[in-house]
Amino acid sequence: MKLRVTILPKPGVLDPQGKAIAQALAALGFSGVNDVRAGKTIMLDLAETDPVKAEAAAREMAQKLLANTVIESFTVEPA
Amino acid sequence: MHAAIILFPGTNRERDIAIALERASGRKPAMVFHRETELPAGTDLVVLPGGFSYGDYLRSGAMAAHSPIMAAVRAHAARGGLVLGVCNGFQILIEAGLLPGGLLKNATLRFLSMECTLRVERANTAFTSHWQQGATFRAPMAHGDGNYFADDATLDRLEGENLVAFRYVDEHAQATEAANRNGSARNIAGIFSPDLRICGLMPHPEDLVDPMMGGIDGLPMFESLAAA
Numbered sequence: 001m002k003l004r005v006t007i008l009p010k011p012g013v014l015d016p017q018g019k020a021i022a023q024a025l026a027a028l029g030f031s032g033v034n035d036v037r038a039g040k041t042i043m044l045d046l047a048e049t050d051p052v053k054a055e056a057a058a059r060e061m062a063q064k065l066l067a068n069t070v071i072e073s074f075t076v077e078p079a
Numbered sequence: 080m081h082a083a084i085i086l087f088p089g090t091n092r093e094r095d096i097a098i099a100l101e102r103a104s105g106r107k108p109a110m111v112f113h114r115e116t117e118l119p120a121g122t123d124l125v126v127l128p129g130g131f132s133y134g135d136y137l138r139s140g141a142m143a144a145h146s147p148i149m150a151a152v153r154a155h156a157a158r159g160g161l162v163l164g165v166c167n168g169f170q171i172l173i174e175a176g177l178l179p180g181g182l183l184k185n186a187t188l189r190f191l192s193m194e195c196t197l198r199v200e201r202a203n204t205a206f207t208s209h210w211q212q213g214a215t216f217r218a219p220m221a222h223g224d225g226n227y228f229a230d231d232a233t234l235d236r237l238e239g240e241n242l243v244a245f246r247y248v249d250e251h252a253q254a255t256e257a258a259n260r261n262g263s264a265r266n267i268a269g270i271f272s273p274d275l276r277i278c279g280l281m282p283h284p285e286d287l288v289d290p291m292m293g294g295i296d297g298l299p300m301f302e303s304l305a306a307a
Contacts, residue, residue, distance in 0.1 A: 013183065013228060014186060016186055016262075020188055065137070065145065066137070068141070070180060070181040071181035071228055
């Protein structure tokens, strides 16, 4: 089963990349961009076929390695 | 002082640390590859040196934190053994959960390769005993992810328990915003574990330990460790 893990800086954690992207968008003439947060996406292809078990496994992977939960939050969804 | 320096793929400051330790203690440190599962018998100090372990994949230090040797480093720390992490080594200690907080991309988004001034926030430790409390010293730094972050409760605890090791300061020993080039929370450049046996910092004291390098500002750290 394929899953998508999305990792973003936690609210309140400085996101200089997001800020720089927002500034670049404004410089390109895109108006009305209130906020940009930049993170990463990790695609997992797991042997597990049970969606509940697969999601639980992906959450554990995110907790232990994929995200640093001190500074990042993550979501797991079927891909 | 029997020291072991851990080598990960991408580590590149191991010789700098070895020179500093040998100069201060007169003893050659052991080099230990990350695939090893044990430290040399009688190791007093483990050093995680700077570099770009595993190409900084995922997050700086994240991969190295789960290397086979790290179980032995954890056990060494749990026994009260000394552990020093410099630059990427600090990032590894944080990713391994041996020190609290996180190291974010520098606030300017720029890789910073320059000299900084550090203030010794606590001198009565195995890492800092050869400095006076509040002393300042120059240290080179070279990092992209050195912006120390922790939530306010953690920062308050670090300060309350006197576990801040070094702060970025200006030429008047003041912890100003201008002196805080990477944007670290409360100008923090380095911290201790609660038992004062683990120290992590971003700048490189090991690169100023000989007049030939331009100064010996960083030597007190290694003299402190040699005497510990």
